[in-house]
Amino acid sequence: MKFILLLSVILLTSCASIKHSAQQLSAVIAPDSHDTSRNLTSYAQSLVGTPYRYGGNSPDSGFDCSGFVGHVFRQSANLDLPRSSQEMYRLGQPVEAEQLQPGDLVFYNTLRRAISHVGIYLGDDRFVHSPSSGGGVRVENMQTDYWRKHFNGARRVSLNP
Numbered sequence: 514m515k516f517i518l519l520l521s522v523i524l525l526t527s528c529a530s531i532k533h534s535a536q537q538l539s540a541v542i543a544p545d546s547h548d549t550s551r552n553l554t555s556y557a558q559s560l561v562g563t564p565y566r567y568g569g570n571s572p573d574s575g576f577d578c579s580g581f582v583g584h585v586f587r588q589s590a591n592l593d594l595p596r597s598s599q600e601m602y603r604l605g606q607p608v609e610a611e612q613l614q615p616g617d618l619v620f621y622n623t624l625r626r627a628i629s630h631v632g633i634y635l636g637d638d639r640f641v642h643s644p645s646s647g648g649g650v651r652v653e654n655m656q657t658d659y660w661r662k663h664f665n666g667a668r669r670v671s672l673n674p
Contacts, residue, residue: 546616546671546672549589549590549616549672550614550615550616550672551615552589552590553585553586553589553590553615553616553633553672554615554616554633554635554636554641555589556585556588556589557581557585557589557633557635557641557650558635558641558652560572560576560581560584560585560641560650561641561649561650561651561652562649562650562651563575563576563581563643563649563650564576564648564649565577565643565644565645565646565647565648565649565650566580567646568580569643570583570584570596571584572584575643575649576643576650577643578598578630578631578632578642578643578644579594579595579596579597579598579601579631580596580643581642581643581650582594582598582601582618582631582632582633582642583595583596583601585633586670590616590672592670592672594670598620598628598629598630598631599628599629601618601620601631601668602618602620602628602631602666602668604618604668604670605618605668605669605670605671606668606669607666607667607668607669608667608668608669609667610655610664610667613634613636613667614634614636614669615634615635615636616633616634616669616670616672617633617634617667617668617669617670618631618632618633618634618667618668618669618670619631619632619633619634619640619655619664619666619667620664620665620666620667620668621660621663621664621665622663622665623663627665628665628666630642630644630663632653634655634667635652638654638655638656639652639653639654639655640652640653640655640660641653
């Protein structure tokens with residue numbers, strides 16, 4: 514009888530130890546920021562065509578630029594960003610244009626103020642944004658004359674909690 518009791522204790526202890534190790538392992542192999550940025554940029558591109566709406570922040574009602582960026586980060590990276598492009602510009606770390614990575618925020622001067630527009634960098638000199646009234650979410654090339662002349666910086670927001 515003592516043998517069965519001892520064997521039961523050993524087996525239960527072993528199972529608990531295995532379970533604990535599995536929890537530690539899952540924490541080690543949790544999705545990294547590369548996976549999150551891929552999810553973020555994929556989700557952002559899935560919203561192409563959503564209409565522009567001043568003050569809008571949902572796919573159902575439409576987006577303005579910062580509403581679009583905030584929605585994408587909230588849904589795909591579980592991050593709440595500030596509401597305005599100016600406030601978003603204060604987040605994270607500055608990034609040089611040649612160092613941009615997918616998921617970085619790109620900022621533009623489109624209304625004669627330093628930071629008046631924001632989008633999400635996709636890679637290959639492309640970004641996705643919700644540009645203006647009458648338009649909708651779309652992908653643009655950052656090297657076109659207009660966007661190159663109005664570029665006003667980029668920021669990298671940490672995607673790891």
